[in-house]
């Protein structure tokens with residue numbers, strides 16, 4: 001019986017060789033020298049600026065210069081950030097903060113990093129500063145006194161990673177609700193969130209908050225508006 | 238004879254439902270990229286004015302159809318629900334796009350996995366983003382729902398029981414897509 005079915009199947013379905021799926025892994029950058037980036041622009045090669053920084057501030061404040069993908073960047077001591085930024089802005093012409101972001105490196109020491117991308121509009125030069133900060137003391141001086149535009153960026157970094165910025169005029173969460181207890185861009189934060197930490201609105205105008213984030217999947221169906229219970233006001237009429 | 242079943246009343250009903258369905262006032266709740274398609278749907282090319290819904294109402298108190306276009310974050314959900322609560326009855330809701338319907342590709346901590354977690358949705362429009370034609374089709378579905386669903390004689394907004402949900406509209410093809418339904422069946426009336 002089974003053989004018959006197999007024969008029928010063999011006749012009706014055209015035979016096809018199994019084909020190994022082609023699958024390409026994303027190549028990772030080899031560690032070490034990555035200076036052969038064909039897309040690197042000369043505007044990001046600012047060794048002279050970094051030398052000037054080192055002359056001005058000395059060795060512990062200005063770390064080693066790193067070349068990543070053909071672009072120059074430098075690690076800066078976190079307590080000298082404001083001075084370094086002010087020097088770059090006033091003496092070196094880096095007058096535009098194009099981005100400020102946070103990184104969770106997920107390593108033992110100096111786990112977090114704040115990255116500043118500065119741009120000189122006159123000279124068309126870019127420089128990237130990195131500030132390392134440890135989990136035990138998550139504060140970085142705010143550079144909002146140098147670049148006003150840093151305020152919202154710093155609020156975002158605070159919201160997502162929990163890095164506090166000393167001297168920020170209004171350090172509130174940017175995206176998540178004010179009373180949210182977690183920092184979602186940290187590596188240990190679960191992708192789907194912590195159940196119950198972000199309540200959904202009530203299902204009826206005067207009902208309680210919905211604590212289940214997947215209420216519909218668990219069978220709850222919001223009532224049609226005509227089916228909603230009368231509010232206290234309506235009942236008093 | 239029961240006054241609710243009089244000839245005159247049912248005719249007024251038909252007119253009311255016809256008027257209601259052809260003058261829907263959408264409340265645009267454009268939250269993300271799908272809102273662009275919603276604007277196209279209301280604009281001159283796809284022209285929702287053909288169905289009497291060109292006048293977007295930016296005040297919930299003047300609207301009776303909510304178009305939720307785009308992904309809705311948990312923070313925004315409270316605002317959306319509050320706007321919905323301010324819209325007068327009767328009201329309808331369309332979830333435009335994969336994100337509003339299910340959360341779509343944003344399967345993460347910040348985005349509500351489908352606005353039907355907190356809103357009663359009448360029509361879901363799939364697509365990322367759906368074409369404006371698809372939104373027009375959703376509007377036609379809402380119109381059909383209004384014509385079938387809500388009557389003055391059976392006004393359940395004042396506490397009467399809701400009528401049974403009408404049967405799905407007849408499809409020309411059966412579910413398996415093979416056998417067509419006879420044209421007589423399409424025009425048969427329920428004797429209820």
Ligand code: SF4
Nearest residue numbers: 270271307334336365
């Ligand atoms: S469904 Fe696609 S187009 Fe619409 S809001 Fe989501 S991501 Fe944007």
